Amino acid sequence: MERMPSALPDGEPVPDDGALPAHALTGAADRPLGFYLHVPYCATRCGYCDFNTYTATELRGTGGVLASRENYAETLIDEIRLARKVLGDDPRPVRTVFVGGGTPTLLPAGDLVRMLGAIRDEFGLADDAEVTTEANPESVDPAYLDALRAGGFNRISFGMQSARQHVLRVLDRTHTPGRPERCVAEARSAGFEHVNLDLIYGTPGESDDDWRASLDAAIGAGPDHVSAYALIVEEGTQLARRIRRGEVPMTDDDVHADRYLIADETLSAAGYSWYEVSNWATSAAGRCLHNELYWRGADWWGAGPGAHSHVGGVRWWNVKHPGAYAAALAAGRSPGAGREVLAEEDRRVERILLELRLREGCPLSLLRDEGLKASRRALEEGLLEGEPYEEGKAVLTLRGRLLADAVVRDLVD
C-alpha cells in the first residue's frame, strides 16, 4: 500500500495526447510489458506514510470534475484506453498487473476486476500473467478474496508490518495482530498461488525480540514471499513530527542493520532466499515478477494519479491529485505531468543502481575503468561476492547489501 512516493520529479511536459517519441517503441517486442494501477484512497492516513493517497471519498478537480471512489474504476479504465492509443499497434500481451495504493481493497472487488478486465480487453493478458493486488488485512474477507480470485487475480500482498500491537500503534495500523496471518490462510483457500506479507522493521519502540516475533509469525503463516523494509521517517509525516517533538525515539542506523541481519538469517533458515535487497521468496516462482520488471528496465504503464510509467527509455509521471487526474482524462488529455527521456548514461546508471540490488547482480561490463577499480576495492572489502565476480558479475554480500547505495556511488564512476 505504499508503492508511490508523494513528490514528483522535475521533467519536460507530456504532450496532450500522451504520444511517445518514436524510438520508445523500438525493440518493444523483446521487452515484457506490465501495468501498475494506483488506487489513491485510504480509510485513514498512517503516521509514517508519505505516499500519494487520500482519505476523502470525493475529490473535486478542475472544471468541477468529480473524482470519487465510486467512479474511480471508470476513470482509471479511461487511462488504460489511452494507453492503448499511445502504444498503437504494439502487439504485446500484458505480462504482469499490480494494483497498489493507497488501499486498493477499499474499492469493491468488482471494481478491481473490471480494471483488470479493461487491460484484458485492450491488450490481452499473457497466459502465465502475474496479477497482484495489495490488500489491507482489515478490508478483506473470504468472499472478497473469492471474487478477486475468480476475476483473474492470482497473487496477493498483505500489509502485515508487525506482529506486535505496540509497534502497529506507532505505525497507526488499525489491524489486530494475528489478522494478517489468517488472511494468508483465507487467500490460500480462495485459491491464490502466491501470497506476500510486507513487514517493517526499526519502528521506534520495536526491540530485536519484537522483530523476531514478527518474522516468526509471518513465516508461520506460510506465504511464499516476504518483503521487509526499514522504516523510513519521511519529512512531513506525522511520525517525523512526533520524533521531532521527542514523543518517540528515532531509530539508529545500526539498529536497522542489526534487524536486517536478523531478517536475513531468520528468513533464510525458514527457506526464503533473498532475490532483491528487501525481498525474499521460497522459490523462483514465488518472486514478484512485476517488481522484477522495474528492476530490469522493462516497460510498464502506471495508471492512476501520480503513477510513474516507463517505456523504452522514456519515463513519465501523472498529475498527483485525483481531481486533476480525472479532469485531464475527462477532457481527453493525457494525465501526464512531466517526463524525462533517459540519456544513455542515465540508463547505464539506472541499470547499475537497480541490478546491483538483485541476487543476479549487475554485469561488470556496465562499468567504466574507475567503476571497475572501485568494484575490485569493494570485492577486497568483502562487499561483493568472489565467485560471481570471476564470472563478470557484481553481486552484493550480506554486508554489501546493507551498504548497497555506497557501493553504487563508487561503481557508477
Added chain:
Amino acid sequence: MPAIPSHVPEPSRTDPALIRNFCIIAHIDHGKSTLADRMLQLTGVVEQRQMRAQYLDRMDIERERGITIKSQAVRLPWAPTQEPGNTHILNMIDTPGHVDFTYEVSRSLAACEGTVLLVDAAQGIEAQTLANLYLAMENDLTIIPVLNKIDLPAAQPEKFAEELANLVGCDPDDVLKVSAKTGLGVEALLDKVVAEIPAPVGIKDAPARAMIFDSVYDSYRGVVTYVRVVDGQLNKRERIRMMSTGATHELLEIGTNSPEMLGADGLGVGEVGYLITGVKDVRQSKVGDTITSLSKGATEPLGGYKDPKPMVFSGLYPLDGSDYPELRDALDKLQLNDAALVYEPETSAALGFGFRVGFLGLLHLDVVRERLEREFGLDLIATAPNVVYRVVMEDDTEHTVTNPSEFPEGKINEVYEPVVRATILAPSEFIGSIMELCQTRRGTLLGMDYLSEDRVEIRYTLPLAEIVFDFFDQLKSKTRGYASLDYEPTGEQTSSLVKVDILLHGDKVDAFSAITHRDQAYAYGVRLVAKLKELIPRQAFEVPVQAAIGSRVIARETIRAIRKDVLAKCYGGDISRKRKLLEKQKEGKKRMKMVGSVEVPQEAFIAVLSSDDGGGSGKGKK
C-alpha cells in the same frame, strides 16, 4: 558657522608658524570619524550638501566595521575665533586605531606636534587609546584631552575628566567637552589646536627630508604617498630618492588633501600632503622611509624607519581548488596596498594548494580575509593562526617555523616563541578574573595601576601564541565586554612547546597540527579529536582519530564504520528520484577532501579551523 576663511595660505608658500599638525587618538566607536566630519564642515572644506557620514573612511570595509585602516591627512584652513583673518593651516592626520597597526600609528604620530585625545564620556579611556597616548607622550606631542558624546544620557564627564587629567597631568577643567555628533564644542577645540599645539620647526634651506607616514594604492593613480616635510622643500616634477632603498622616482604630482586631492607646486617645511611618482606597489614607498631630492639630497635619513614584520601566520586555501590562481592574483593586488602583507605558496595534503600568509596581527588577518572574500569573491579556508617559532636543535642548527607542520623532528634543544607586553584596562571588579585568565595563558604580571577609583590598568607579559588563540574573546566574556586590550611585541622566550599532530586512520592531517605548550597539549588533543569525531561522517571502515606528540598518542576517538547505507525500497516510482539523489550525492562527494582513505567534508575543516577555540579572532564570523 563661521565664514570660510579668506587669504588661505597656499601649499609650498605657507609660513610654518601658521601650521598645526595634529592627529586624533581615540578608541573604536569613540567618535573620531564623526569629529573629523564636523571639522571638515566647520572649516568649509566639504560643502554641506556633499557631506556624508565618516567622510574620510573611504573603503566600504572601513565604514562597515567602524575602523580606520589607512590614515589620511586633510588640510583644514582655520582662523581662530579670537583672531578672524589670521588663517592657520591645520593638518589633521588620521591614525589607524588598532593594535595591529602600532607601527603605522607611531609614524603618524611622528608627523605631528600634537594630538587630540578623544575619549567617550560614557566609557572612559580604553587600552588601545592608552597605548597610543603613551606613544604620543614618548614622541613629546602636546596632548589636548577631549571628552566626546557629552550629549549622551549615560555620559559621566566629571568622572572621566578626572581620569584624563590624571593621565595627562592637567587640571580636570582643562578637559574639553564636545559632542562631535551635534558639533557642540568643536569650534573651541579647533581654537585650542591653534593655541596649544606648537608650530612645526624645520630648516628651510636644508636638503629636503620628508617622512612617509602612509602609502596607499589607488587603481587609477598608482601609489599615493603621504608625507610630512621636515626640512627643505619638495617641488613638483623634481626627481626624488627613497633613502632606505636608494630608488629614484619623478614627482609626477604633489599636493594636499582638502579632503580631495589637489595638486600644488610643492610642499615646504612642516607641510603635510601627498605625492605620486607612478610606482605601482606600496612596497616601493614604505611607511617610515625618508624622501629626499635626488640632486643635493640629504645624507642622513630621519629616524624611526622599520620594516613591517609579520607576527601571525595563517594558511589561506581556496575552498574550490580551481580558484588558486584567483587567490594568487587577489593577494598580489592586496599587497599593492599593504606593505605588511607577506605570503608564499604552500601545499597541504588536506587542503590542497594555498598560501601561508603573514599578518601584523589578528585584525589584519581578518581584514585581509574579508577583503579577499568580499572584493574578490573568493571562498576561503583559513587555518588556525599561529606565531613564528625559532627552534634550535641539539646540533645548533636553527629552524624558523611559520607553519606548525614544519616543526622539526629530532632532538630539539630550545624553542623560542614571541612574547608581548599586554595592557588591559577594565573596571576593577574584574581584576580577579583577568588575572586568572592571564595565568592560564602563561602570563607574568608586570604591574597594575588604578586609573581612577574603579578602573585599573593591568600589565602582563604573555606569549603571543596565547593571544592569537581566542584570548580577546575570553577577556571580553569574562569582563562582560568592559575590558580593552593592547599589546606590543617585546621579544621572545624559551618555552616547553610541543607539536600536536592529528591523525585520521593513521595519516597525519597537516592542517590540524598545532604547536602548544606541553601542559596544554593534552587538552588540545582531546578537544580536537572529539570535535572531529562529531564532524566526520561514518565511513565504510572504522576510523581512529588520534592526537599525538611525535609517536606518542595522547588522545583517541573512533568513528565507527557505517553499517547501513541503502534505501529499503526501490520500485517504479522511486527510480528517477533515486538516480537524482545519486547525482546529488556524487556532487557532495566531490566536495569531500580525501585524507588518506578518509573522506572529510570541507565543512569539517572550516568548523575546526575557524571555530572559536580553533583560532577565532573575536569577530564571531562564520
